[in-house]
Amino acid sequence: MVDYSNIKVIGFDADDTLWVNETYFRDAETEFAKLLSKYETPNKIDQELFKMEIGNLPLYGYGVKAFTLSMVECALELSNKNVSSKTIEAILNIGKDMLNKPVEVLVGVEDVLEELSKKYRLILATKGDLLDQEQKLEKSGLTKYFHHIEVLSDKKENNYSKLLKHLKVDPKEFLMIGNSLKSDVLPLVNINAHAIHVPFHTTWAHEQVKEEETNGKTYKSIDSISEILNILK
Structure with missing residues (x-):
């Protein structure tokens, strides 16, 4: 059983975690x-x-x-x-x-963000083109839930370590939530932070990982983002 009682800051991936991409x-x-x-x-x-x-x-x-x-x-x-x-x-x-696609926010996302924002500091940690991600966030109507927004050039251990250092957050007090094992889960586990995997039905080949890469790694997988509210009671 993973203990999330020390969590103070929660990071969310954007594409295919908050909205369709x-x-x-x-x-x-x-x-x-x-x-x-x-x-x-x-x-x-x-x-x-x-x-x-x-x-x-x-x-x-x-x-x-x-x-x-x-x-x-x-x-x-x-x-x-x-x-x-x-x-x-x-x-x-x-x-x-x-x-120019409209932003299709995934089911349950806003309810989760609204509830968690009452207790935790929420940040958006995504990669991609800065202007595009800023515009999608604006279209989504979710900006108000985030204390900090970071568009990273990549999502590797050193990128997350720099981000947490900048935010003055201890890795043990940070939880990342996202759809990619490669980008949103394994790098966090490797720097002693927490991560929850919320799979999306379509994954880019570049983001796929082999089963042996997850062996011995401690993280939680859930079927729906709404389940997070039961985990972080």
Whole structure:
């Protein structure tokens, strides 16, 4: 049984923890594959786009804009630079459509934030494009529940350690809640903080972890974010 009695600060991931996100990327990949169908099979296009995204992470980071740049670069490569300007425009429009999507807050999220904000200091700790994340948070109507908002370039042990040091929070007094084992759970466990995993039905391949990576790690998994209120009574 995990003891959460020392928790003073709770961090929440944003995408696919508070609101829908990954679904839009899967839809965009399908549209992209259709646009490039004259050059390759859908499966091959998906594989090449993923490789392009991972290769570009050190340069572009995470988020829709980085994804859009990778789509353009992938289209040029798959077509041997023969892709039309019309197709490039269509790819850019996929990215713009993603940025203009309404924010669909997940079931139970606001009730949880409202209740927990009465007792704990809540922070938002997410990665991605700063402007995009700020706009999504504004559209979500959830800003009022957070004492601090941090858009990280990545979510590794050192990123969290720097954040907690900046906030003057002891790791043992911090709980992170998110949908990604790789980004929201394991790094926290590794710095002696607490973490709760709330899986989302769709996970980007880059965020998936092997079973052996979770062996011996102490964290809790729940089916719904609403269950947190029973855990943190």
